[in-house]
Amino acid sequence: MAKISSIQDLQEAAKAKLSKGVYDYYSYGAMDMITVADNSNAYNRYQIRPRVLRDVSKIDTGVEVFGKKYAYPIFVAATALQKLADVEGEVASARATTKNNLVYSLSSISTSSIEEVADGVSTPNLWFQLSVFKDKHYNLSLIRRAEKAGYKAILVTVDMPYSGRRLPEFRQPLTVPEHLTLKNLTSLGSKEGSSEYNKDSVYKRVVDNINSAFTWEDLKWLKQQTKLPMLAKGILNPRDAELVVLNGLDGIIVSNHGGRQLDGVSSTIDALPNIVDAVGGKIPVFVDGGIRRGTDVFKALAFGAQAVFVGRPNLYGLAYGGQKGVELMLNLLFKEFELAMALAGCSSLKDINRSYIQQTPQLTCKL
Ligand SMILES: Cc1cc2nc3c(=O)[nH]c(=O)nc-3n(C[C@H](O)[C@H](O)[C@H](O)COP(=O)(O)O)c2cc1C
Numbered sequence: 001m002a003k004i005s006s007i008q009d010l011q012e013a014a015k016a017k018l019s020k021g022v023y024d025y026y027s028y029g030a031m032d033m034i035t036v037a038d039n040s041n042a043y044n045r046y047q048i049r050p051r052v053l054r055d056v057s058k059i060d061t062g063v064e065v066f067g068k069k070y071a072y073p074i075f076v077a078a079t080a081l082q083k084l085a086d087v088e089g090e091v092a093s094a095r096a097t098t099k100n101n102l103v104y105s106l107s108s109i110s111t112s113s114i115e116e117v118a119d120g121v122s123t124p125n126l127w128f129q130l131s132v133f134k135d136k137h138y139n140l141s142l143i144r145r146a147e148k149a150g151y152k153a154i155l156v157t158v159d160m161p162y163s164g165r166r167l168p169e170f171r172q173p174l175t176v177p178e179h180l181t182l183k184n185l186t187s188l189g190s191k192e193g194s195s196e197y198n199k200d201s202v203y204k205r206v207v208d209n210i211n212s213a214f215t216w217e218d219l220k221w222l223k224q225q226t227k228l229p230m231l232a233k234g235i236l237n238p239r240d241a242e243l244v245v246l247n248g249l250d251g252i253i254v255s256n257h258g259g260r261q262l263d264g265v266s267s268t269i270d271a272l273p274n275i276v277d278a279v280g281g282k283i284p285v286f287v288d289g290g291i292r293r294g295t296d297v298f299k300a301l302a303f304g305a306q307a308v309f310v311g312r313p314n315l316y317g318l319a320y321g322g323q324k325g326v327e328l329m330l331n332l333l334f335k336e337f338e339l340a341m342a343l344a345g346c347s348s349l350k351d352i353n354r355s356y357i358q359q360t361p362q363l364t365c366k367l
């Protein structure tokens with residue numbers, strides 16, 4: 001294959017390496033995948049309005065989040081089961097990400113444990129994604145483990161009271177090789193130390209234990225149990241964004257779970273501006289979903305995102321080349337984003353705002 005020069009190339013290279021079952025698990029979304037496609041396509045409905053004759057000889061991509069400075073506003077989203085892509089799985093992804101001074105989010109449903117990932121990195125820029133289970137003591141024990149291991153924030157996934165209907169998995173449940181386990185969840189849904197679930201599919205174990213009765217009250221209670229910043233991941237509606245603020249959380253990730261939950265919902269870049277307006281600067285707003293180019297990052301920031309998260313690009317990089325593949329993925333985005341900033345006339349993130357963006361005009365002339 002020719003030199004990998006874009007995230008699209010990386011996806012194709014990953015597809016050639018992975019089994020069909022794993023590639024489908026990673027790349028698919030719910031039902032007809034209208035939202036998966038729209039997450040990326042929606043970026044093309046916005047145009048950048050560059051400014052010229054500015055000094056762009058130096059570009060500062062640094063961003064501050066919760067009092068800490070990161071190298072780029074490009075973070076890595078929580079995705080499950082990374083050892084399906086590479087033997088080192090989440091540890092390789094976390095190393096590549098934190099080495100570049102970015103945030104890596106570890107999924108609850110990971111094949112490396114909270115502690116293994118923390119021990120595997122030298123810069124602990126780690127956030128922990130909490131899937132909310134029925135047993136609130138279990139949720140608390142995951143938070144305590146993350147706190148003890150030095151994680152810096154908790155992302156509570158709020159868009160998954162049930163798993164979305166993903167057709168390849170519906171037809172043929174994903175099989176996870178026996179040597180891989182859900183390292184954080186070894187006793188989930190079973191009595192201490194029992195292996196009741198070991199013979200079942202990973203989905204059954206997780207699906208049976210997801211808390212579909214979790215409400216705003218419960219989220220507020222969870223927030224009060226930790227001093228770490230807590231963010232709600234999976235917000236699309238501005239009214240919910242207001243509730244996140246009212247309930248005292250510290251941040252929002254505008255997300256539709258990469259189009260894997262309810263098909264036909266808003267793309268995340270379309271949802272972002274109204275949510276930023278509803279929050280009114282009280283807490284930071286982040287976005288994920290469909291971000292594949294440096295210009296996508298620029299557009300998300302122009303609409304008011306503090307930083308973006310990428311999910312599948314991490315998995316494709318990991319499948320292509322382990323830690324080095326994830327570094328390659330990040331470097332592609334860094335270079336594209338820096339160039340987008342320079343060519344738009346922005347030398348630092350504080351220059352980027354809505355005046356740099358417009359909706360792509362609809363053709364009104366007669367052809
Ligand atoms: C294979 C896969 C597994 C995922 N696992 C999780 C998870 O365990 N927890 C979670 O909150 N989100 C999960 N997500 C959603 C991501 O965190 C993120 O919202 C999404 O991937 C962003 O879209 P993108 O893949 O287009 O960048 C997963 C996404 C994918 C593709």
Ligand SMILES: CCCCCCC(=O)C(=O)O
Binds near residue numbers: 206
């Ligand atoms: C409740 C079903 C398991 C979900 C596994 C991880 C995830 O969020 C995904 O999108 O896949």
